[in-house]
Amino acid sequence: MRGAALVLAALVALAGCTEPPRGAAPATIVFKHAKILGPLDPIPGLLREFERRNPGVTVRSEPLTWTSDEQHQFYVINLDGATPAFDVLLLDLIWVPEFAQAGWLLDLSPWVTRGELAPHFPAAAAASVWNGRVWGLPWNMNVGVLYYRADLLAKYHLAPPRTWEELVEQAQRIRAGERDPKLDGVLWQGKQYEGLVVNVLEHFWASGTALLDEHDRVLPEPERAAAALGFMRGLLESGVSPAWVTAGDEELTRRPFGDGRAVFLRSWPYAMDLFEAAGSPVRGRVGIAPLPGHVAGAAGVGATGGFHLAVNRRTRHAEAAVALVRFLAGAEGQRAITAAGVALYPTRVDLYRDPAAVAAHPHMPRFHALALVARPRPVTPYYLMLSTTVQPEFSAALVGVKTPAQAVSYARRRLEYMLSGLR
Amino acid sequence: MTARERADRLAGLAFVSPALLALAALTVYPGLWVLWLSLQQRVPIFGIARFVGLEHYAFLAGDARFWNAGRVTLVFTAVSVGLELALGLAVALALQRQRAGRRLALSLLLLAWALPSVVTAKLFEWLYHPSAGLVNVILGGHAFNWLGDPRLALPGLIAADVWRTMPFVALLCYARLLTIAPEVYEAARVDGAGRGATLAYVTLPLLRPILLIALLFRTLDALRAFDLMFVLTGGGPASTTETLTVYAYRSLFQTLQLGFGAAVGCVIFALVMLVAWAYLRALRGEAATA
Incomplete structure (x- = not known):
């Protein structure tokens, strides 16, 4: 019976038809998702449209709290308890391999062909695939970018920096010229949390190394990793970054830059909407550039973040649930998140050239090139273990409690112990 | 102990037993379960569940x-x-x-x-x-x-x-x-x-x-x-x-x-x-x- 359903579904998918079978029994599916922040929530409208197109299917949306840790905890407890209480879930892309490995997600491969992933940015699509199967579809995208004060750089005849070393030089020159003690050089996220790992990863990549290589070795080049951490520590020691960056998260660093009190900021696309909002002190004076590389390393590349849509393996309405996932991740579902007032960025490449989307967010084309080359964090089911293990070590290197070499060597030993219990 | 005292004691026990049972169900049972869990290597996402005795405690001693x-x-x-x-x-x-x-x-x-x-x-x-x-x-x-x-x-x-x-x-x-x-x-x-x-x-x-x-x-x-x-x-x-x-x-x-x-x-x-x-x-x- 189940086999027949899968064959039927595969045939439907092959035929390129995105609609579920007509005349299916009435079903109510539950969609669990993070609360959407910002003035406009696109979800209710999308669900009503989906219901209109799928007579007999009702969708109930149940928002979760917005902190990522609480969402993870909710999903883990309920999915491990094999609950059928929700069908479709919105999840942070770093959890996709973890949940897939645990057997909590419905394998979407029978419905979703690789071709259906093609319209999405490669980094976003990569995060949906684990062990050769498709476990989710990307819904929104974040990419690490460098914001700079275009007016200040122009005043000193500078082009956006291509290396971190160049950035340091520019920041020092501008601060010396401005003689404003309240103007900081570069802000980034250095608090002991996931954001710190993202920032360190970007410096690793820019130095030509990684946290986890393609052979699943952790910190394969400890010297390069230590050098990258040493550079970040140097930003604090030289005063190019203020000392409080070691406690800074996205909002704590976004605000001072938005108040005109920093030359550079490493952040995500959502910040641009706030910089360009009416009444913003930096409106019209902010530029977007790729993250810098390192002189002796590689070109800079931003890490990706974002949410994916997946189906609970215990769902009683697989057809309707998969249809909802495909609708939300499809062209229309994602167009809705490009409306003015929504601070989410889609994963479908063509929307970054879409006239209506660009009218609502004029800077969208600038993110296009950056998202195209962006890189996902290690796609592995033990990513969270990796991250929580290295967070205190990276933080210790930044605040000078350990040398970068000590921090890297301790992180390696600890990770090897942790992972040895799993492999 | 007189018969009267014994009866009082039994009645007392009967009165506190619902509270004791509730307490046992809500704290003692999960407490013992956590203790038992701590003697295992258990990582559900990898399907790992095996008894390791005091290994975690030994690791903690040097952690x-x-x-x-x-x-x-x-x-x-x-x-x-x-x-x-x-x-x-x-x-x-x-x-x-x-x-x-x-x-x-x-x-x-x-x-x-x-x-x-x-x-x-x-x-x-x-x-x-x-x-x-x-x-x-x-x-x-x-x-x-x-x-x-x-x-x-x-x-x-x-x-x-x-x-x-x-x-x-x-x-x-x-x-x-x-x-x-x-x-x-x-x-x-x-x-x-x-x-x-x-x-x-x-x-x-x-x-x-x-x-x-x-x-x-x-x-x-x-x-x-x-x-x-x-x-x-x-x-x-x-x-x-x-x-x-x-x-x-x-x-x-x-x-x-x-x-x-x-x-x-x-x-x-x-x-x-x-x-x-x-x-x-x-x-x-x-x-x-x-």
Whole structure:
């Protein structure tokens, strides 16, 4: 019976038809998702449209709290308890391999062909695939970018920096010229949390190394990793970054830059909407550039973040649930998140050239090139273990409690112990 | 024992048994389950479930992060509870003398105590902001890096905890002070006791039992401190504010190493039970001498 359903579904998918079978029994599916922040929530409208197109299917949306840790905890407890209480879930892309490995997600491969992933940015699509199967579809995208004060750089005849070393030089020159003690050089996220790992990863990549290589070795080049951490520590020691960056998260660093009190900021696309909002002190004076590389390393590349849509393996309405996932991740579902007032960025490449989307967010084309080359964090089911293990070590290197070499060597030993219990 | 006594005892048992059963179902059973879990390597996402005996405890014995978390927990508990008791007592005594505005003062105290701790944490996040925060402005415009400096982060969290829970101690003490009969003070005055002597020989001895209870509650709470550090610093920088509960949470819910996380949880449990037992003994001694 189940086999027949899968064959039927595969045939439907092959035929390129995105609609579920007509005349299916009435079903109510539950969609669990993070609360959407910002003035406009696109979800209710999308669900009503989906219901209109799928007579007999009702969708109930149940928002979760917005902190990522609480969402993870909710999903883990309920999915491990094999609950059928929700069908479709919105999840942070770093959890996709973890949940897939645990057997909590419905394998979407029978419905979703690789071709259906093609319209999405490669980094976003990569995060949906684990062990050769498709476990989710990307819904929104974040990419690490460098914001700079275009007016200040122009005043000193500078082009956006291509290396971190160049950035340091520019920041020092501008601060010396401005003689404003309240103007900081570069802000980034250095608090002991996931954001710190993202920032360190970007410096690793820019130095030509990684946290986890393609052979699943952790910190394969400890010297390069230590050098990258040493550079970040140097930003604090030289005063190019203020000392409080070691406690800074996205909002704590976004605000001072938005108040005109920093030359550079490493952040995500959502910040641009706030910089360009009416009444913003930096409106019209902010530029977007790729993250810098390192002189002796590689070109800079931003890490990706974002949410994916997946189906609970215990769902009683697989057809309707998969249809909802495909609708939300499809062209229309994602167009809705490009409306003015929504601070989410889609994963479908063509929307970054879409006239209506660009009218609502004029800077969208600038993110296009950056998202195209962006890189996902290690796609592995033990990513969270990796991250929580290295967070205190990276933080210790930044605040000078350990040398970068000590921090890297301790992180390696600890990770090897942790992972040895799993492999 | 007479038949009457035996019947009374049985009836007593019958009356407490629903409560005992509920307690057993809600605490003893899960407690034993966690203990059993701590003897296993259990990582559901990898389908790993095998008995490893005391292996997790052996790892913890040599785990620098664990010992650091233990040290942070003890320092946080000792300093914050000590300050809360001292300040709470002082505030209660001040309230007792205060004539005007007592109602307002009580409401303000209650407000700090009634705020959800995550709200308190968010409040302090901005109070401690290095450039825009009120704390640094009051301190004369210094750019103290409260939450990002390994030497300041724990003191910063302790101050936030004291602000939040000192009112609890103050209100308990104040309530006890209200019940002390004025005659006791009159007698002390007649005997020629000054202010200091009255405090040392009359007020404090009468407050002793309530102070011990406040100490018990606050210590047990502080040993399990979680939300302030979780929201404000995430345990950082360099894990200088990572308590045992934060460590257990990260192992259990973030990395899903159920066995390992349960082992950390069992250590916290043992620590809390030890402290509770010591206090209860002291309280019982108190009751016997009173």
